[in-house]
Amino acid sequence: MSYTDEIMEMVVKQNSNEPEFQQAVKEVLESLKAVIDENEEVYRKDALLERLVNPERQIKFRVPWIDDNGNVQVNTGYRVQFNSAIGPYKGGLRFHPSVNIGIIKFLGFEQIFKNSLTGLPIGGGKGGSDFDPKGKSDREIMAFCQSFMTELCKYIGADTDVPAGDIGVGSREIGYLFGQYKRIKGVYEGVLTGKGLTFGGSLARTEATGYGLLYLTNAMLKANDIDINGKTIAVSGAGNVAIYAIEKAIQLGGKPVTCSDSSGWIYDSEGIDVKLLKEIKEVKRERLTTYAEARESAEYHEGKGVWTIKCDIALPCATQNELQLEDAKTLVKNGVLAVAEGANMPTTIEATEYLQENDILFAPGKASNAGGVATSSLEMSQNSQRLSWTFEEVDSKLQNIMETIFANIAEAADEYGMNKNYVAGANIAGFKKVVEAMNAQGIV
Ligand code: NDP
Numbered sequence: 001m002s003y004t005d006e007i008m009e010m011v012v013k014q015n016s017n018e019p020e021f022q023q024a025v026k027e028v029l030e031s032l033k034a035v036i037d038e039n040e041e042v043y044r045k046d047a048l049l050e051r052l053v054n055p056e057r058q059i060k061f062r063v064p065w066i067d068d069n070g071n072v073q074v075n076t077g078y079r080v081q082f083n084s085a086i087g088p089y090k091g092g093l094r095f096h097p098s099v100n101i102g103i104i105k106f107l108g109f110e111q112i113f114k115n116s117l118t119g120l121p122i123g124g125g126k127g128g129s130d131f132d133p134k135g136k137s138d139r140e141i142m143a144f145c146q147s148f149m150t151e152l153c154k155y156i157g158a159d160t161d162v163p164a165g166d167i168g169v170g171s172r173e174i175g176y177l178f179g180q181y182k183r184i185k186g187v188y189e190g191v192l193t194g195k196g197l198t199f200g201g202s203l204a205r206t207e208a209t210g211y212g213l214l215y216l217t218n219a220m221l222k223a224n225d226i227d228i229n230g231k232t233i234a235v236s237g238a239g240n241v242a243i244y245a246i247e248k249a250i251q252l253g254g255k256p257v258t259c260s261d262s263s264g265w266i267y268d269s270e271g272i273d274v275k276l277l278k279e280i281k282e283v284k285r286e287r288l289t290t291y292a293e294a295r296e297s298a299e300y301h302e303g304k305g306v307w308t309i310k311c312d313i314a315l316p317c318a319t320q321n322e323l324q325l326e327d328a329k330t331l332v333k334n335g336v337l338a339v340a341e342g343a344n345m346p347t348t349i350e351a352t353e354y355l356q357e358n359d360i361l362f363a364p365g366k367a368s369n370a371g372g373v374a375t376s377s378l379e380m381s382q383n384s385q386r387l388s389w390t391f392e393e394v395d396s397k398l399q400n401i402m403e404t405i406f407a408n409i410a411e412a413a414d415e416y417g418m419n420k421n422y423v424a425g426a427n428i429a430g431f432k433k434v435v436e437a438m439n440a441q442g443i444v
């Protein structure tokens with residue numbers, strides 16, 4: 001049996017209740033076959049893959065907090081410090097009732113390769129909690145964040161592990177988490193990214209993941225002689241990533257016509273009004289029904305459905321496994337040209353393969369959504385320098401990083417005879433740097 005097959009079997013056996021983690025590993029190992037086969041004996045001797053798929057450290061903790069009625073609530077907190085070969089652990093925190101160790105491990109594993117692709121010195125980690133922020137008051141969010149950080153602060157620091165936002169964790173939560181860290185540790189340091197602009201946050205971090213997604217998508221389209229101008233774009237999600245993907249898509253001349261949340265979705269034939277969407281989601285924290293009430297051109301539908309809309313470009317920006325085989329078939333039937341992932345692993349393996357078999361350009365999240373963490377790394381640099389760069393400076397670095405990522409993944413795919421297979425290209429290019437660093441540092 002090949003080394004990669006052997007490791008996949010081991011991962012399935014040892015993580016039998018973690019389907020998302022198995023899925024993330026499977027996708028990477030499939031892509032790496034050609035690279036590993038070249039050096040199979042060396043990698044096997046050093047147990048390289050066993051080390052790669054096992055987190056350096058997993059932390060699980062109790063998070064007790066008191067709600068507005070005086071009742072004690074208890075949630076579970078996690079931080080998985082997956083791989084520090086190329087830098088301090090870096091990756092977001094997710095607050096969502098679906099969070100469990102398998103989800104955090106899949107996200108942490110993806111993060112290793114994503115962070116490597118940015119070209120910046122950051123290792124891979126991820127954390128979060130099964131806490132559900134929906135319907136909670138500001139005081140409850142603060143109480144939860146303070147309790148979460150009271151435990152997490154023992155394991156993180158500006159040079160060891162630097163968390164940030166993800167689903168359910170935005171600037172409000174990062175503010176509360178930062179305040180509690182500073183209070184307990186007594187140090188003012190860049191221990192979190194995505195901070196507010198008055199206390200060490202970077203300009204353009206809020207926009208970075210969505211903008212970065214469009215920079216990479218545009219680079220991919222250009223390399224394939226497609227002009228984004230005038231293209232109809234279907235976007236899922238209505239959170240941080242989706243909103244700024246929509247904003248940049250409009251700036252580039254595209255026409256995003258959909259967005260969604262966990263209750264339903266919007267089709268707006270005139271194109272999404274991003275200002276209105278921001279007001280509803282970022283300021284009022286309301287549902288998308290409010291958007292439909294405010295816009296005559298918009299239809300609201302309950303449940304799932306954005307991929308049924310005819311589009312040229314599809315950008316899944318909500319959550320894992322939201323674009324499945326049936327959705328891929330509908331997109332292809334409707335003439336989609338490109339799919340680029342804003343979320344982490346939003347496309348199932350079967351759907352990805354179907355799109356690739358039908359020659360649809362496909363950008364994997366670990367490349368296309370890397371703009372968020374890349375800009376987080378720029379925030380770390382600014383914090384270390386005790387300086388703040390201008391929006392234009394950060395944005396132009398971001399654009400450059402995303403274009404370089406695209407060039408690197410396209411080149412890696414070519415090098416291994418998998419022209420235009422950007423999934424393979426991203427996994428190979430991300431892996432190579434991490435492995436070189438791991439080898440140089442010995443068996444640790
Ligand atoms: P937000 O919490 O800001 O928004 C998430 C959006 O997705 C909301 O509209 C939410 O709807 C929807 N959503 C979440 N879970 C589900 C679900 N199970 N079913 C249907 N809809 C769902 O998160 P982000 O925009 O930050 O994150 C979106 C994705 O992008 C995630 O996969 C995240 O890991 C990834 N990502 C985020 C980065 C960042 O910098 N923030 C960087 C790179 C990747 P509702 O409000 O109803 O829950």
Ligand code: 2IT
Binds near residue numbers: 092164376
């Ligand atoms: O998935 C991701 O890359 C993020 N949620 C952002 C991580 C970060 O450290 O900015």
